[in-house]
Amino acid sequence: MTCECFYPQVIEARRSVRKYRVEGEIPREHLRVMMEAARRAPTDATLHLWSAVRVPRGDARRRISEAIGQRHVWEAQEFFVFVADLYRLERLLEYRGEEMGDVDRALLVFAAIDAGLAAENMALAAVALGYGTCFIGGIQNAAELVIRLLKLPRRTYPLFGLTIGVPGEDPPLRPRLPLDMLFHEGEYRDYSGEQLAEAYRVMAPYSRRGDWLRILKRYVARGGYFEERSKSMWRLLSSQGFRGFGGD
Numbered sequence: 001m002t003c004e005c006f007y008p009q010v011i012e013a014r015r016s017v018r019k020y021r022v023e024g025e026i027p028r029e030h031l032r033v034m035m036e037a038a039r040r041a042p043t044d045a046t047l048h049l050w051s052a053v054r055v056p057r058g059d060a061r062r063r064i065s066e067a068i069g070q071r072h073v074w075e076a077q078e079f080f081v082f083v084a085d086l087y088r089l090e091r092l093l094e095y096r097g098e099e100m101g102d103v104d105r106a107l108l109v110f111a112a113i114d115a116g117l118a119a120e121n122m123a124l125a126a127v128a129l130g131y132g133t134c135f136i137g138g139i140q141n142a143a144e145l146v147i148r149l150l151k152l153p154r155r156t157y158p159l160f161g162l163t164i165g166v167p168g169e170d171p172p173l174r175p176r177l178p179l180d181m182l183f184h185e186g187e188y189r190d191y192s193g194e195q196l197a198e199a200y201r202v203m204a205p206y207s208r209r210g211d212w213l214r215i216l217k218r219y220v221a222r223g224g225y226f227e228e229r230s231k232s233m234w235r236l237l238s239s240q241g242f243r244g245f246g247g248d
């Protein structure tokens with residue numbers, strides 16, 4: 001079977017770009033193509049559980065970039081913050097005299113899926129147009145600030161950012177886990193010692209010292225980033241009016 005569409009090449013071409021040329025702007029019509037690509041993403045039950053806030057180079061962007069220590073957030077021509085959005089849905093229901101049920105926990109998961117699909121569509125459209133992109137989960141480390149600066153209403157929560165810009169670097173294709181660890185045939189199979197060793201071998205380039213475990217530990221071991229994020233996320237979700245996260 002032949003595929004004449006551009007899609008496979010674009011997927012191969014996409015790498016996280018963390019250096020951008022500071023000069024130049026992305027034309028409005030290119031931005032429009034990227035936004036349309038995001039809009040075309042599938043969305044569970046037609047709910048559109050996401051929004052994105054475009055954050056121009058200005059005070060809010062500078063403060064976010066500094067708070068999370070990621071210069072590419074400031075340097076990229078464009079920066080979007082993708083938001084789990086139950087607020088719009090609530091407004092839509094209220095407009096027709098209906099109330100939302102006890103749905104927030106499940107909807108949050110589906111909002112993250114919807115937002116991720118939309119953002120990846122947008123990133124691939126950006127790559128097809130010659131731009132570089134980088135997802136920015138680091139905004140979780142300053143989620144409260146992001147909520148305040150972007151005036152995110154209750155029942156919304158910032159999930160991740162996406163930088164888009166004129167690339168100032170050409171990074172190599174970065175490795176991924178082997179296909180036979182990601183896909184299971186017929187049923188879920190446990191991993192052999194050889195597969196686990198192979199995983200560390202292929203993923204080694206991510207670490208300057210050549211040991212992927214250092215990265216896993218930094219993020220998910222005791223005291224890792226995600227421990228703190230888990231606590232602050234629940235607290236913030238609750239203060240943002242999400243129900244079922246301990247504050248109601």
Ligand SMILES: Cc1cc2nc3c(=O)[nH]c(=O)nc-3n(C[C@H](O)[C@H](O)[C@H](O)COP(=O)(O)O)c2cc1C
Pocket residue numbers: 014015016017018070134135136137138139160171173174
């Ligand atoms: C949800 C998500 C959050 C991410 N957060 C960050 C981030 O805060 N900063 C950053 O520089 N890269 C971030 N990345 C990019 C990953 O580090 C990158 O995708 C991974 O290292 C693989 O490299 P590649 O995209 O070039 O293949 C994130 C990616 C995803 C999907």
